[in-house]
Amino acid sequence: MRIFNLLLALSISNCFAQTSLDKDIKGIEPKIIEWRHHFHQYPELSNREFKTSDKIAKHLKDLGIEVKTGIAKTGVVGILKGKTTGKVVALRADIDALPVTERNDLPFKSNETAEFLGNTTGVMHACGHDSHIAILMGVAEILSKHKDKIKGTVKFIFQPAEEGPPPGEEGGAKLMIKEEVLKNPDVDAIFGLHIKSEIPVGHIQYKPEGIMASVERFVVHVKGKQTHGSTPWTGIDPIYISAKIIDGFQSIISRETDLTDAPAVITVGKIEGGVRYNIIPENAQLTGTIRTLNPATRERIIQRMTAMASSIAEAYGGEATMEFRNEAAVTYNDERLVNLMLPTLQREAGDDHVKLTKAVTIGEDFSFYQEKIPGFYFFLGGMTPGNQAAFPHHTPDFMIDDAGMLLGVKVMTNLAIDYLNN
Helix, strand or coil, rough: CCCHHHHHHHHHHHHHEEEEEEHHHHHHHHHHHHHHHHHHHHHCCCCCHHHHHHCCCCCCCCCCCEEEEEEEEEEEEEECCCCCEEEEEEEEECCEEEEECCCCCCCCCCEEEEEECCCCCCCCCCCCCHHHHHHHHHHHHHHCCHHHHHHEEEEHHHHHHHCCCCCCCCCHHHHHHHCCCCCCCCCCEEEEEEEEEEECCCEEEHHHCCEEEEEEEEEEECCCEECCCHHHCEEHHHHHHHHHHHHHHHHHHHHHHHCCCCCEEEEEEEECCCCCCEEECEEEEEEEEEECCCCHHHHHHHHHHHHHHHHHHCCCCCCCEEEEEEEEEEEEEHHHHHHHHHHHHHHHHHHHHHHEEECCCCCCCHHHHHCCCCCCEEEEEECCCCCCCCCCCCCEEEEEEEHHHHHHHHHHHHHHHHEEEE
C-alpha cells in the first residue's frame, strides 16, 4: 500500500509539473509575437546582425543563463544547466535576414536598407528567421523557469549567416563549429526547425535521413578573344561558349544522373559578360548552384561539370575553368534520433498533425552540425489554415502566421526535456 501511495504521489506531482509547464508555454505567446514583430521590423544581413544579437544576449542574461557572444562574429550562445548532470542538447535558431525589399502592408513591415554587393537594397526576414529567434527565446525563458525538469544541460545556439556570409568572409554554422560551439560542454545531439509558409499552422513535417539538399556554389570563368561584334570570325566568343556550357550542364542531369535514386539540380542563376552591344568580350562568367541529396552524386556532378566546361570551351577555341564552394551538406536526420524523439512531436502536435514528407532541394547549413553529432531538423507550419495563396520563401511577399510559433516553442521545449530524460 505504501508503494502504491508513493507511485500515486509521484504521478500527481508529474502531472502537476506538466500542467505548470504547459501553462507557462501557452502564456508566453504574446511575448514571442512581440519579439518576432520587432526582429521582422529591424532585420540585419548575414554577419551584420549586431542589434539582433544584442537583444538576444540581453534576454538570455536577464533569465540568468550563462551567455557567450561574438561567436562566429555575431553569434550568441546560452548555456542552461539543469538540476542534475547529464547529457548536453543543443537547440539552434538562425538570425540573419535577406537582401529583399518587403512588399506588403504589415504594421511591422521592414523599411530597412543596407549595402549588398555594392548595391543598396531593402532588408527583409523573407525566410522566417525572425520567428526562429522568437521561438528559441521563448524556449529559453520556459526552460529557465523549469530547470528542475532538466537532467543535463541545454545549449541555445543563435547562429548568424545561415544564408551565407558576404564574399571574402567566413560565417554561419561552419564558423561556429570552427569556434567550438559544440564544445565546452560537448553537445550530444542538436535540434532545429524551419517555419514554412506552405504548411498549415499546427502541422509538422519530418523525414529520417536526407531531408534537405547539399548546396554547392559554382563559378565558370570563360575566356575568349575580344573582337568587333560585326566580325565574330576574328575573335572567340565567350558568351556563345557560355551558352553551350549551360546547355551541356543540363545534360548531366537529364542524361547522366539517376533521378530515381535522389533528385539533383544544376542551375545557372547569373551570367556576366560584355560592356557594349557590338563588342564580343574577352571574358564571361557563369554563377550557379548544384543541389543533390546524395554525396556520391554531388562528387560525380562536380567532376563532370569541370570536364565538360573545359572541353566545350576548348572545342570552340576558348578556355574555361571552374571553382566550387560548398555552402551546405545534405541535411541528414539521424534515424535513431528521429525514432527516439518522434513520440514527442506526436504528443505535442497530435498524431494526425505530424506527417512524413519528401526531401526538398533547398539547403540548410544546419547540416554541418549534423556532420559532427546526431541532429533532427523538421518543418513547422506557418500558413494560415485554408490559405491557398501562400507566398514562397525568399520573396518580397513572404508572410507567415504568428499563430504557428507557439507549437514551435512547445515542441522544442519538450524535445530538450525528453531527450535529456531519456
